[in-house]
Each structure stands twice: as C-alpha cells, then as structure tokens.
Amino acid sequence: xxxxxxxxxxxxxxxxxxxxxxxxxxxxxxxxxxxxxxxxxxxxxxxxxxxxxxxxxxxxxx
Numbered sequence: 001x002x003x004x005x006x007x008x009x010x011x012x013x014x015x016x017x018x019x020x021x022x023x024x025x026x027x028x029x030x031x032x033x034x035x036x037x038x039x040x041x042x043x044x045x046x047x048x049x050x051x052x053x054x055x056x057x058x059x060x061x062x
Contacts, residue, residue: 003058010050014043 018028031039 006054007051011047014046
C-alpha cells in the first residue's frame with residue numbers, strides 16, 4: 001500500500017503542476033508547441049521512469 005501511495009503522489013504532483021499551478025507556463029512552456037500525443041508520450045515515460053526508479057531503490061527493502 002505504501003508503494004502505491006508514493007507512486008500516486010508522484011503522478012498527482014506532476015499532473016497538478018502541469019494543469020493547475022503553472023498557469024504562466026514558465027516551467028512547462030518548452031512543451032507548448034508539442035502535440036497532445038507527444039505530451040501524453042512524455043508523461044507516460046515520466047511515470048514509467050518514476051516507477052522504475054522507485055522500485056529499483058526499494059528492492060533492497062522488499
């Protein structure tokens with residue numbers, strides 16, 4: 001349950017930052033000319049890499 005909560009927090013933080021907090025597009029402005037497909041691909045890769053890093057670092061404790 002703890003690992004699921006951590007992954008959910010990482011995902012939620014990235015989505016909230018992209019859609020709600022960064023209204024001036026100062027942090028995510030470099031993506032403004034990207035298509036919706038490329039944005040989905042980027043965030044899917046971000047989520048996959050986050051999961052791999054989290055699982056890789058917690059293998060010692062499993």
